[in-house]
Amino acid sequence: MAIGNVTPDSFYASSRLNGPSEVIAWARESIASGADILDIGGCSTRPCSQAASEEEEWSRLEPAFAALRAELPEVQLSLDTFRPEIARRALEQFGPMIINDISGGSEAMYEVVRHYRVPYVWTVLGDYDLPAKSELMSGIDCILDPGFGFLGSTERDYEALHNLDKLSVYNKPVLVGISRKSMVYKPLGLTPDTCLSATQALQLYALEHGATILRTHDTRATRDTIEIYGRIMMECCNDKMIK
Numbered sequence: 001m002a003i004g005n006v007t008p009d010s011f012y013a014s015s016r017l018n019g020p021s022e023v024i025a026w027a028r029e030s031i032a033s034g035a036d037i038l039d040i041g042g043c044s045t046r047p048c049s050q051a052a053s054e055e056e057e058w059s060r061l062e063p064a065f066a067a068l069r070a071e072l073p074e075v076q077l078s079l080d081t082f083r084p085e086i087a088r089r090a091l092e093q094f095g096p097m098i099i100n101d102i103s104g105g106s107e108a109m110y111e112v113v114r115h116y117r118v119p120y121v122w123t124v125l126g127d128y129d130l131p132a133k134s135e136l137m138s139g140i141d142c143i144l145d146p147g148f149g150f151l152g153s154t155e156r157d158y159e160a161l162h163n164l165d166k167l168s169v170y171n172k173p174v175l176v177g178i179s180r181k182s183m184v185y186k187p188l189g190l191t192p193d194t195c196l197s198a199t200q201a202l203q204l205y206a207l208e209h210g211a212t213i214l215r216t217h218d219t220r221a222t223r224d225t226i227e228i229y230g231r232i233m234m235e236c237c238n239d240k241m242i243k
Helices: 020-032 054-071 084-094 107-116 130-137 154-162 164-170 182-188 196-208 219-242
Strands: 002-005 037-041 076-080 098-101 120-123 142-145
Touching (some): 020 054, 037 054, 037 098, 054 076, 084 098, 154 164, 154 182, 182 196, 196 219
Parallel strands (some): 002 037, 076 098, 098 120
16 A cells, blocks of 8 residues: 655655645556555645645645546545545545545444445554453455554554554454654664665564554555565475475
């Protein structure tokens, strides 16, 4: 899942896209580099950011999705928003897409994704005891996201990563979004611009422990990580068959 932001203030400057032409150029490059899903956000949720108004968020998203549907109609799209009305407007105007909600959800958002019958990224915010909440999500096609970067501390982020394989018991896709986040660069004294190799190390760990979707700023590098992991697993399976 490639990350694109039609915002002026997302924490990683290289993900910022200014206008439909940049969105299309980014989309084509991401697909050529191996992306399967394009995730677009119009409201930064970085730490200490001030959320754009709902109308400002929509004014950024509408031309981006219009361009993508016109130029690349077959591409799997994902909308990064925590606002049910934004999700509703996008689904009504541009058709089915994944709704990627970092907030943990609300009844209003659940009703939108139920009505339109689209996949929903349920950010569980480090709480892996999902049966206690399962009735809330009845009738929704869920993708589970631990919520890295929104758990309150680096320690909690690593605790959630360490326990990632606990999500596999629910038989749902697991999305991991750790790309260039503070849990990656802060322990090493790096910055978002200088932590690519550390990001890939954590993404490889995530794949080993049940991640099925990697949300990334760096499509080519992440595709290479996925390919290498696939080769490791193929060799392991072949070795077991021989024995």
